[in-house]
Amino acid sequence: MLVKMPEYYREFKCIAGKCSDSCCDGWKIKIDEKTAEIYRSHKGVLSEKFEKFFTDGNYFILDGSRCPFLNNENTCDIFIHMGEENLSNVCSFYPRRIQTCGNVMYAAMNLSCPEVMRLVLEEREGIKYITYDDGKDAIKENDGPDILLIEETFRRIINDRRFSLKKRMMMCIFIADNLSENRDTSILSGYNDDMGVLELAQALPDESRMNNQDVQYEMLKELLIIYSDICLTRKHDSLTIELMREYKENGLNIPYINEEKYAPYTYQYENFITGCMFRYITECNNIEDIFKIMVRICVGYAIVRAVDAMCLKNYGNINTEQQIEIMHYYCKITEHSETDNHKIQSVIFDGGYDDMVHMMVLI
Numbered sequence: 153m154l155v156k157m158p159e160y161y162r163e164f165k166c167i168a169g170k171c172s173d174s175c176c177d178g179w180k181i182k183i184d185e186k187t188a189e190i191y192r193s194h195k196g197v198l199s200e201k202f203e204k205f206f207t208d209g210n211y212f213i214l215d216g217s218r219c220p221f222l223n224n225e226n227t228c229d230i231f232i233h234m235g236e237e238n239l240s241n242v243c244s245f246y247p248r249r250i251q252t253c254g255n256v257m258y259a260a261m262n263l264s265c266p267e268v269m270r271l272v273l274e275e276r277e278g279i280k281y282i283t284y285d286d287g288k289d290a291i292k293e294n295d296g297p298d299i300l301l302i303e304e305t306f307r308r309i310i311n312d313r314r315f316s317l318k319k320r321m322m323m324c325i326f327i328a329d330n331l332s333e334n335r336d337t338s339i340l341s342g343y344n345d346d347m348g349v350l351e352l353a354q355a356l357p358d359e360s361r362m363n364n365q366d367v368q369y370e371m372l373k374e375l376l377i378i379y380s381d382i383c384l385t386r387k388h389d390s391l392t393i394e395l396m397r398e399y400k401e402n403g404l405n406i407p408y409i410n411e412e413k414y415a416p417y418t419y420q421y422e423n424f425i426t427g428c429m430f431r432y433i434t435e436c437n438n439i440e441d442i443f444k445i446m447v448r449i450c451v452g453y454a455i456v457r458a459v460d461a462m463c464l465k466n467y468g469n470i471n472t473e474q475q476i477e478i479m480h481y482y483c484k485i486t487e488h489s490e491t492d493n494h495k496i497q498s499v500i501f502d503g504g505y506d507d508m509v510h511m512m513v514l515i
């Protein structure tokens with residue numbers, strides 16, 4: 153069976169108490185049955201706490217917005233008193249994520265973890281991937297879309313620095329729309345070399361024709377109303393919450409930041425986009441959903457850029473620590489809560505913006 157993973161999958165190390173966020177904060181945690189049984193029968197120092205905070209559905213009841221076992225030093229009391237071997241699957245495996253499709257196993261990582269985001273943003277030359285055969289049989293026959301081919305085609309285009317990032321995104325939006333519409337991956341054969349990609353770039357409109365700032369602003373405004381509402385329900389402080397608070401107070405006047413100001417950060421956006429592609433495309437079971445996934449990626453990129461714009465306006469600059477904070481926070485909101493992710497995506501789907509042209513304008 154083929155195994156594919158980004159290089160940072162192997163480099164990742166949880167920094168626990170030194171983490172600027174914590175995966176145990178702002179997330180309702182459901183644990184596996186086997187571990188739940190261990191906690192229910194525990195007779196040691198944590199038994200009272202298990203009784204108080206552990207529900208029948210195998211959820212921890214949050215203490216405020218935090219996991220009740222996350223102590224004041226931001227480390228885990230279960231880890232300290234019962235050992236790593238007694239952590240639940242979700243606690244010990246996060247932020248890793250395994251997805252199997254046909255004869256390929258994708259080892260992806262949730263971008264909601266700030267340390268994962270740090271690794272993603274570090275790679276100036278783009279994220280590298282490892283593929284190897286582990287010698288085991290495929291778990292099931294591949295009856296879904298050719299995810300490997302789709303993901304590699306998109307990533308090759310996003311990493312093609314002959315073109316502006318907007319143009320690269322426009323090409324991916326076009327292909328995603330085509331795949332969803334025709335449900336046929338054979339169209340990808342036209343883009344598997346430099347010439348095919350160049351021809352596609354030339355066939356699409358110039359980026360300047362997809363820069364309708366009024367329409368872009370309208371979509372961003374609607375997205376940010378929802379995004380800021382969600383952020384402001386969170387209890388802990390973060391740069392994103394500070395910027396969203398200010399956004400609410402000072403109205404909807406988002407400064408439009410031009411390409412020139414964004415230019416030094418392009419490789420970080422490129423990595424953010426390819427990280428999202430690997431994470432979201434590899435869990436796609438239906439080729440019709442590829443355009444929806446592309447919409448999700450465009451929305452994430454647009455919101456992150458808008459929050460960056462506010463950060464630039466406030467601080468006159470944006471450093472990598474701030475970028476990690478802004479990007480991982482967006483991913484945490486959308487990866488940890490299907491409800492919040494749905495609310496954000498609904499702006500596009502219910503607002504009638506879910507077409508190729510609107511997405512090209514949004515990004």
Ligand code: SF4
Nearest residue numbers: 166167171175265267
């Ligand atoms: S968010 Fe990431 S680095 Fe922070 S505690 Fe969780 S796994 Fe560790």
